[in-house]
Amino acid sequence: MVERLGVGIGWRSEIDLTVERLPGVDFVEVVAENLRPGRLPESVRLLRERGVPVLPHAVSLSLGGADPVDPARVAHLGALAEELGAPLVSDHVCFVRAGGLDSGHLMPVPRTREALDVLVANVRAAQAMLPVPLALENVAALLEWPDSELSEGRFLAELVERTDCHLLIDVANLYANARNLGTDVERFLDEIPLERLAYVHVAGGEEHDGVYHDTHTAAVLPQVLDVLARLRERVDPPGALLERDGDYPSDAELAAELAAIRAVLG
Template identity: 40%
Template sequence: MRASDPLARIPYLGSGLGYRRQIRDAIRAATDEIDFLEIVTEQFMGSTDKDGELAEICERFTVIPHGVGLSIGSAAPLDSDYLERVRRVSDRTGCPYYSEHLALTQVPGIDIGHLSPLWFTEPALACTIRNVRRVQDLLGKPLVLENVTYQFDIPEAQMSQAEFFGRLVDATDCGILLDVTNLHINSVNHHFDPIAFLAEMPVERIVQIHLAGGFWSDGILVDGHSEQVHPEVWELLAHLTGLVDLRGSILEHDDNFPDDPGVLFQQVARAREMISRGRARVQA
């Protein structure tokens, strides 16, 4: 990574947790166990009644906003009002980068209502490059994009997801948020080798990772954010830490919260230890 690369200026953040109000008190009491927090941007948009809560979080922790509604792959221009609200949250947190999903959430006149995978074509890539550049210019910081789960491959793609990511980061200097659980889930549901997938990805552009636990439903592995991280995901992370100097890890847990929040903090600590060992190897 060259010195002028905007990703090179991103500091090491450590291991953290997705901020969820259901465990707010436990998070407040665990400043020694959580290196940084990830907030869902949309929860702090709009009215100013959440400003105090956001300010309190930022006083205690380094905070990275993570959006779910940008629709970075949309062919239509991005919503200017939405982008201004994103910028406000980004500025208030002082985050070194902003993260979102490589996905569609809107098409003209329709809110899809979920994170839909992109069609990996030349026109889609051109639109995504245009949108990433606009967001980064507005925010004045790198955009870091996450791989999503998908129920089926969109047919007639002109390139693989890994090639799409590679060409996108080359054109924009954006980064990657690798959701290790999403990669595992996709590899199980669509029968491919996740290690081979990583070999094709521009892993040097991975800034942060996500970890979570899912569940089985009708023979499909679902990204539920509701269970402990699966052993296979830890194994995949162990491989990844030998490839790239990760800046941070976030454990996502949105449902089925354990009675003892320490179960979550133990997973945060495990990720921290693995990333620290990997950084020592990669930097040696």
């Protein structure tokens, strides 16, 4: 059972002072690749001293890739978790590397049985090296691989069944996929094992030339909060976290977004 986290925000060095003084921040999430064990930023150390949970969120394990898991990357994530006293860590259902090349993006995994077998093997390998549970996040995609054998919800459900991982559901990514790919939000929420929900990501994006981009540089849309509300109708999430990765607004605007998320969760 995942502990109650409340409402949080992604810690970024550009807004470290903001995060420290914002009201209503129950926990924070850090990008694991941006921190080094033994050399934590002073702001992160301060938050831990205050008792604020700090969760490492990785972006480079490439668990959906054909290559074996890189033990060094997993070890880095595990070391951060231990130093931070984190209850869990997370990454994405995606791949970022193939054929020796790094895409620099979170690429969606083909939803086939064969791809699921590869993902499951990599997740199990990572779990065996990690000191805490692993949660995996659904990603935003601008394309779908052909010949899918499973819906996204069923794909995640079978992943959880075979690995006992947790889920980190990004409602902004879910909204983006509904806009761009026609994903059925209700079906997705009905198919995933909500009892394995660790927490939720909420973020803003922008539309360009008819395509919605999950940029994390804009305010959270009412439509994204609506997806969060539809999730809340089914389950009481242990936590929900606001992501912002650029074009940072005022403290008051960030506080208002946190308050809006809290209001939806009730």
